[in-house]
Amino acid sequence: MAGKFECYKDKAGEYRFRLKAGNGETILSSEGYKAKAxxxxxxxxxxxxCLDENCFEKKTTGSGKFRFNLKSTNGxxxxxxxxxxxxxxxxxxxxxxxxxxxxxxxVEV
Numbered sequence: 001m002a003g004k005f006e007c008y009k010d011k012a013g014e015y016r017f018r019l020k021a022g023n024g025e026t027i028l029s030s031e032g033y034k035a036k037a038x039x040x041x042x043x044x045x046x047x048x049x050c051l052d053e054n055c056f057e058k059k060t061t062g063s064g065k066f067r068f069n070l071k072s073t074n075g076x077x078x079x080x081x082x083x084x085x086x087x088x089x090x091x092x093x094x095x096x097x098x099x100x101x102x103x104x105x106x107v108e109v
Contacts, residue, residue: 002022002100002103002104002105003019003020003021003022003027003096003099003100003101003103003104004019004020004104004105004106004107005017005018005019005020005043005046005101005104005105005106005107006018006020006107006108006109007036007039007040007043007106007107007108007109008108008109010032012032014032014033014034015032015033015034015035015036015038015039016029016030016031016032016033016039017029017030017039017042017043017046017079017106018030019046019079019097019100019101019104020100021096021100022100026082027081027082027093027096027097027100028046028070028079028080028081028097028101029079029080029081029082030042030078030079030080031077040106042078042079043106045072045078046070046078046079046097046101047101047102047104049070049071049072049073049078050070050097050098050101050102051098051102052073055070055071055072055073056068056069056070056071056094056097057069057070057071058087058090058091058094061083065083065084065085066083066084066085066086066087066089066090067080067081067082067083067084067090068080068081068090068093068094069081070097079097081093081094081097
């Protein structure tokens with residue numbers, strides 16, 4: 001099963017997207033956008049930038065967990081991962097974004 005982007009409106013009325021892997025796991029989530037078109041631009045930016053390893057920024061949380069941000073070439077964060085218990089899990093999450101995002105369909109939920 002292929003990955004997909006889910007575009008939705010949150011409780012605050014902002015548009016967001018999440019990238020789900022083929023198994024249904026959320027692997028990347030966006031910030032809130034005021035306009036749906038901006039959310040769609042964010043999805044396009046993920047598709048474009050996810051193949052560039054330099055656009056991934058790995059971080060360690062204060063509690064020792066691992067997470068990553070996907071950034072555009074101008075350094076702006078496009079999406080953030082969940083927290084992972086291990087660095088290898090985080091690395092696999094980045095690979096999953098690169099694998100799933102380029103051809104993922106966009107669905108509204």
